[in-house]
Amino acid sequence: MLRIECPLCGERPYTEYRYGGDADKRRPMHGAGGIEAWHDHLFLFDNPKGPHREFWQHVQGCRQWLLVVRDTATNIVAEVALARDARGMDRQGPGER
Amino acid sequence: MLRYSLSRLVRHALTDRPWSRAWREAKPRNRYDVVIIGGGGHGLATAYYLAANHGIRRVAVLERSYLGAGNVGRNTTLVRSNYMMNGSTQFFEFSLKLWEGLSQELNFNVMLSQRGQIVLAHSPAQMDGLARRGNTMLLNGIEAELLDRGQVQHLLPYLDYSPAARFPIAGGLLQRRAGTVRHDAVAWGYARAADALGVDIIEGCEVTAIMHDSSGAHGVETSRGRILADRVAISVAGHSSQVAAMAGLELPIESHLLQAFVTEPIKPFVDHVISFGAELFYISQSDKGGLVFGGHIDGFNSFTQRGQFPKVEGVAQCALALIPGMSRLKLLRHWAGIQDMTPDGAPFICRTPVRNLYFNGGWCYQGFKATPAAGWCLADTIARDEEHPLVRCYGLGRFAQGGASLDEYGHGHWTYRH
Ligand SMILES: Cc1cc2nc3c(=O)[nH]c(=O)nc-3n(C[C@H](O)[C@H](O)[C@H](O)COP(=O)(O)OP(=O)(O)OC[C@H]3O[C@@H](n4cnc5c(N)ncnc54)[C@H](O)[C@@H]3O)c2cc1C
Ligand SMILES: [Zn+2]
Numbered sequence: 001m002l003r004i005e006c007p008l009c010g011e012r013p014y015t016e017y018r019y020g021g022d023a024d025k026r027r028p029m030h031g032a033g034g035i036e037a038w039h040d041h042l043f044l045f046d047n048p049k050g051p052h053r054e055f056w057q058h059v060q061g062c063r064q065w066l067l068v069v070r071d072t073a074t075n076i077v078a079e080v081a082l083a084r085d086a087r088g089m090d091r092q093g094p095g096e097r
Numbered sequence: 098m099l100r101y102s103l104s105r106l107v108r109h110a111l112t113d114r115p116w117s118r119a120w121r122e123a124k125p126r127n128r129y130d131v132v133i134i135g136g137g138g139h140g141l142a143t144a145y146y147l148a149a150n151h152g153i154r155r156v157a158v159l160e161r162s163y164l165g166a167g168n169v170g171r172n173t174t175l176v177r178s179n180y181m182m183n184g185s186t187q188f189f190e191f192s193l194k195l196w197e198g199l200s201q202e203l204n205f206n207v208m209l210s211q212r213g214q215i216v217l218a219h220s221p222a223q224m225d226g227l228a229r230r231g232n233t234m235l236l237n238g239i240e241a242e243l244l245d246r247g248q249v250q251h252l253l254p255y256l257d258y259s260p261a262a263r264f265p266i267a268g269g270l271l272q273r274r275a276g277t278v279r280h281d282a283v284a285w286g287y288a289r290a291a292d293a294l295g296v297d298i299i300e301g302c303e304v305t306a307i308m309h310d311s312s313g314a315h316g317v318e319t320s321r322g323r324i325l326a327d328r329v330a331i332s333v334a335g336h337s338s339q340v341a342a343m344a345g346l347e348l349p350i351e352s353h354l355l356q357a358f359v360t361e362p363i364k365p366f367v368d369h370v371i372s373f374g375a376e377l378f379y380i381s382q383s384d385k386g387g388l389v390f391g392g393h394i395d396g397f398n399s400f401t402q403r404g405q406f407p408k409v410e411g412v413a414q415c416a417l418a419l420i421p422g423m424s425r426l427k428l429l430r431h432w433a434g435i436q437d438m439t440p441d442g443a444p445f446i447c448r449t450p451v452r453n454l455y456f457n458g459g460w461c462y463q464g465f466k467a468t469p470a471a472g473w474c475l476a477d478t479i480a481r482d483e484e485h486p487l488v489r490c491y492g493l494g495r496f497a498q499g500g501a502s503l504d505e506y507g508h509g510h511w512t513y514r515h
Contacts, residue, residue: 001406001407002405013407014397014407015407019396035497036497039497040347042440043349043440043496044347044348045338045348045349045350045351045512046338047338047398048338049336049338049339049400052398054397072352072398072400072401073401074401075401075403
């Protein structure tokens with residue numbers, strides 16, 4: 001089973017987490033970009049067969065959002081970090097308007 | 098082509114010779130009119146209809162693995178046409194009609210079994226939803242029967258009707274013409290019939306690049322060398338993003354993993370195809386006696402073709418909530434396939450921004466039942482360089498045009514919820 005090592009709680013089965021999708025998608029700023037920017041953001045997927053940077057939330061643990069690098073061809077997890085650290089000062093993170 | 102028939106079977110039984118190969122082991126030629134990437138059900142059907150309907154016979158199907166290695170050999174074999182959204186209703190009914198004549202058409206028994214499919218409702222609201230779906234079908238000339246609880250109990254006496262049932266059964270919607278088809282036979286039957294018309298079916302041939310420039314696509318690079326083609330079609334299911342990227346395209350598709358399960362064989366028990374209404378769960382019984390069932394995708398994008406255990410548990414819970422009598426059956430096998438999921442749960446059959454490059458994919462849970470119609474319509478789209486009327490709704494540009502109108506359940510753009 002896929003297991004993810006939470007930096008705060010330790011290694012847990014993936015069922016403790018909620019999947020949050022591709023972490024490299026950037027939500028366009030409101031008002032910025034035309035319909036095309038929104039189309040690409042909502043509907044196009046990188047969908048790599050290989051390393052994928054993605055969000056997971058530890059809903060049954062510390063409830064932190066994590067940034068995980070998982071290989072989609074093997075499910076091997078290479079890196080896990082707290083999303084707020086990994087995304088740093090990026091103002092377009094999840095939930096930011 | 099050696100025609101199969103009862104007399105041939107009897108005569109053959111009297112000899113000790115093995116049956117001859119059903120299709121040639123073709124070597125790639127330098128050039129074709131049409132190259133189809135992907136030897137799943139859809140690619141093979143497309144090749145067959147190109148030859149049979151349009152007289153285009155210089156066609157190659159390139160399959161990187163063996164024939165049937167993909168989802169055509171991994172699905173749960175359900176065919177039906179009880180779709181509600183305009184466009185899909187007509188497309189899937191056309192497909193079911195093609196299934197009804199397919200064994201004759203291909204001279205290969207695909208074992209269509211129209212045992213009827215019942216979608217269950219567990220609340221008055223769900224009954225209203227099914228009534229609406231049924232009415233949509235009737236308006237399109239597709240028969241549908243709304244069943245009340247008593248009628249469901251008469252047909253499916255082994256479901257849980259006890260007061261303790263977690264999801265009490267309110268009724269259901271029956272499509273009698275729905276059922277199952279033997280999936281391997283579909284791949285073999287189309288391969289054999291296409292081969293007889295001159296199509297080259299080339300296994301063990303992986304496409305690694307699509308040759309293209311501003312004037313369009315010109316051929317492919319493969320693990321067995323360069324192959325030139327006037328037209329190229331992509332029909333690779335779970336690897337759609339990877340192959341489309343070879344022509345510089347980014348798709349509204351994400352690849353997810355779907356598992357399927359079969360129990361040890363038992364005597365005839367489940368005579369229909371049943372779809373649970375409380376969760377995504379469906380079940381039927383194979384001719385060998387195993388109960389074949391499946392549920393939701395695993396929930397995160399994956400190419401591993403290896404399912405996660407919690408889904409096994411979840412699907413088993415659905416099975417027991419619906420059919421308590423299954424509790425002592427053993428699981429015989431379970432497996433997974435890579436599904437090309439889309440933002441509205443509907444597929445694509447269309448031209449692409451690259452001239453002479455055509456795309457078929459994004460089939461989510463529903464590509465097996467679509468096989469004959471997808472092949473028919475893609476062949477037509479390639480031959481006439483214009484989308485077949487039945488698939489004009491399945492273009493790659495529909496999201497930019499605000500088209501959410503194919504989303505059967507109103508889930509929104511999350512691929513993993515369709
Ligand atoms: C577990 C499961 C259950 C399902 N149940 C149902 C069902 O009950 N009813 C239903 O309608 N649908 C069902 N589906 C969906 C259905 O199986 C698929 O949508 C359909 O089979 C896809 O079309 P195909 O047959 O052409 O795909 P595939 O058989 O997957 O064919 C694609 C082929 O492309 C090949 N390929 C990939 N990349 C390359 C390359 N670079 N070069 C050459 N070849 C390449 C692959 O090897 C593969 O053989 C199910 C799917 C799964 C996984
Ligand atoms: Zn945690």
